[in-house]
Amino acid sequence: MKLKAFxxxxxxxxxxxxxxxxxxxxxPTALTNKEAIDLVQTHANYLWTLVAACLVFFMQAGFALVxxxxxxxxxxxxxxxxNLMDFxxxxxxxxxxxxxxxxGATTTGWFGTSGFFLSDFTPDGDPWxxxxxxxxVVFAATAxxxxxxxxxxxxxxxxxxxxxxxxxxxxxxxxxxxxxxxxLNGNGWLEGFGFIDFAGSTVVHSVGGWAALAGAIVLGPxxxxxxxxxxxxxxxxxxxxxxxxxVFILWLGWFGFNPGSTTTADTSIAMIFVNTNLxxxxxxxxxxxxxxxxxxxxxxxxxxxxxxxxxxxxxxxxANVTPTSAVLIGAVAGIIVVFSVLFxxxxxxxxxxxxxxxxxxxxxxxxxxxxxxxIGGTSASIIGVQxxxxxxCFLWTFPAALIMFKxxxxxxxxxxxxxEELEGLDLSEHGGIAYPDFGVSTHGGVSTIPGSPNxxxxxxxxxxxxxxxx
Amino acid sequence: xxxxxxxxxxxxxxxxxxxxxxxxxxxxxxxxxKGFGRQRGHKEIYRGAEYQTDFIPKVKIDMIVDSELxxxxxxxxxETANTGSVGDGKIFVMPIEGAxxxxxxxxxxxxx
Numbered sequence: 001m002k003l004k005a006f007x008x009x010x011x012x013x014x015x016x017x018x019x020x021x022x023x024x025x026x027x028p029t030a031l032t033n034k035e036a037i038d039l040v041q042t043h044a045n046y047l048w049t050l051v052a053a054c055l056v057f058f059m060q061a062g063f064a065l066v067x068x069x070x071x072x073x074x075x076x077x078x079x080x081x082x083n084l085m086d087f088x089x090x091x092x093x094x095x096x097x098x099x100x101x102x103x104g105a106t107t108t109g110w111f112g113t114s115g116f117f118l119s120d121f122t123p124d125g126d127p128w129x130x131x132x133x134x135x136x137v138v139f140a141a142t143a144x145x146x147x148x149x150x151x152x153x154x155x156x157x158x159x160x161x162x163x164x165x166x167x168x169x170x171x172x173x174x175x176x177x178x179x180x181x182x183x184l185n186g187n188g189w190l191e192g193f194g195f196i197d198f199a200g201s202t203v204v205h206s207v208g209g210w211a212a213l214a215g216a217i218v219l220g221p222x223x224x225x226x227x228x229x230x231x232x233x234x235x236x237x238x239x240x241x242x243x244x245x246x247v248f249i250l251w252l253g254w255f256g257f258n259p260g261s262t263t264t265a266d267t268s269i270a271m272i273f274v275n276t277n278l279x280x281x282x283x284x285x286x287x288x289x290x291x292x293x294x295x296x297x298x299x300x301x302x303x304x305x306x307x308x309x310x311x312x313x314x315x316x317x318x319a320n321v322t323p324t325s326a327v328l329i330g331a332v333a334g335i336i337v338v339f340s341v342l343f344x345x346x347x348x349x350x351x352x353x354x355x356x357x358x359x360x361x362x363x364x365x366x367x368x369x370x371x372x373x374x375i376g377g378t379s380a381s382i383i384g385v386q387x388x389x390x391x392x393c394f395l396w397t398f399p400a401a402l403i404m405f406k407x408x409x410x411x412x413x414x415x416x417x418x419x420e421e422l423e424g425l426d427l428s429e430h431g432g433i434a435y436p437d438f439g440v441s442t443h444g445g446v447s448t449i450p451g452s453p454n455x456x457x458x459x460x461x462x463x464x465x466x467x468x469x470x
Numbered sequence: 471x472x473x474x475x476x477x478x479x480x481x482x483x484x485x486x487x488x489x490x491x492x493x494x495x496x497x498x499x500x501x502x503x504k505g506f507g508r509q510r511g512h513k514e515i516y517r518g519a520e521y522q523t524d525f526i527p528k529v530k531i532d533m534i535v536d537s538e539l540x541x542x543x544x545x546x547x548x549e550t551a552n553t554g555s556v557g558d559g560k561i562f563v564m565p566i567e568g569a570x571x572x573x574x575x576x577x578x579x580x581x582x
Binding site for chain 2: 232233234236237291294295296297299301302338341342345354
């Protein structure tokens with residue numbers, strides 16, 4: 001105790017020296033000392049927020065690898081282009097329009113109307129808006145990139161570019177303003193009810209998940225994924241190690257996603273870190289166990305999805321639940337995600353990476369869990385507000401995305417032609433081959449044997465007309 | 471001259487190659503193929519969906535040998551590639567009309 005006091009006084013004394021020198025050798029007062037100390041905290045806040053933004057940015061790499069690993073080699077270039085562009089275009093769209101809608105001043109509480117093109121920033125003004133924007137843009141980009149997984153292997157690149165502009169410029173920020181607007185200049189109606197979504201189980205992940213659902217529905221399943229008698233013909237991912245690496249990168253990035261949402265460098269981040277990790281671990285384990293029980297062997301795809309499900313599930317409540325609760329929340333998410341993946345396959349919605357299940361469904365669970373497991377105790381009204389937020393997100397995002405995708409489909413087209421899909425988007429959309437040295441052979445990527453997997457990418461020399469699935 | 475085509479289990483490749491080198495086979499070409507005969511595949515699972523793999527990875531070896539060596543080649547392959555379990559493979563023999571060495575222009579037996 002005495003040592004602590006001594007250290008503080010020493011620190012204050014040391015700090016007061018440069019401050020005193022800067023202020024023309026005025027003797028330090030208690031007030032100037034406090035200002036100096038506060039400045040250190042401010043600087044720490046900036047540092048932590050921006051380091052966290054780096055971690056969340058790197059989740060883009062995670063998403064790219066997961067999506068590529070779980071899809072075929074003939075789509076790898078296209079996946080990379082889509083991921084590169086939904087971040088790049090999303091950044092510009094969020095800078096120009098989205099940020100203002102999400103965090104601008106609002107009279108209605110339904111969307112913001114100021115701060116477009118980062119107009120809040122002036123070179124001699126408070127740069128906090130820049131740090132905050134940087135942190136928020138990588139969140140917006142996370143929501144945007146969730147969708148590319150569910151729409152993989154059959155989406156027109158131009159259609160996806162259009163989508164990127166709208167999701168980051170409109171769909172994501174409108175709902176975001178309802179829940180998080182007051183973090184800057186806004187004031188959302190939903191947060192006014194006490195809606196808990198600390199890092200975005202709903203704001204980011206459910207928005208991404210429901211938009212993904214809309215996209216997958218409008219697109220339809222990949223050729224050959226479902227047989228006429230309702231059987232699922234698995235389309236194997238071409239690189240499980242890549243997918244696993246992607247999951248690890250996402251897990252790492254989440255240590256910026258959740259604790260970073262404090263935008264404050266203080267001790268509260270410790271519990272958030274722990275909750276994040278425990279939920280991910282529990283999710284991975286339970287998903288593995290469920291897949292083991294159901295299929296007879298622990299399955300890697302489900303286990304990887306389980307880790308992500310746990311992470312999504314804890315994102316809403318990471319700051320207001322105990323670590324023990326985090327284990328439970330992650331475990332339940334791991335169980336849910338397995339059954340959800342099977343369910344969407346059953347109703348013939350083709351989701352190559354499980355994005356809808358991981359982000360949409362588990363995002364809703366995480367939001368509900370934040371109310372149920374709230375440290376201060378739960379109540380019917382707390383749970384009610386959480387359910388309200390879950391419903392509001394779905395009722396805004398899903399129809400908006402559905403309309404947007406249908407419009408894109410009607411105007412420039414959303415899905416590639418069957419020939420382009422069979423040949424592979426790398427060749428048809430980008431004129432390239434992701435693995436030119438490997439020469440993996442193919443039968444056009446569709447197996448003619450019912451019940452057997454579709455594998456392979458176009459070979460380097462192949463120009464044969466592919467066999468269409470009968 | 472005969473062309474001998476054999477399809478064997480991939481892990482047998484090194485053994486077969488060494489044995490053939492020892493009896494005087496000086497060159498061969500291999501390709502990685504998939505196929506099935508009586509050895510059907512097995513059920514696997516991917517993200518909850520079951521599927522049957524019928525095609526099994528194999529290695530195909532093509533070689534051109536002197537007709538006199540053919541029988542020895544066949545028995546060597548049959549011995550070395552044998553594991554006793556289904557899927558050991560097949561050996562096919564066919565006559566060839568001509569062979570040429572590109573670098574020197576030699577033909578016939580001098581080319582193999």
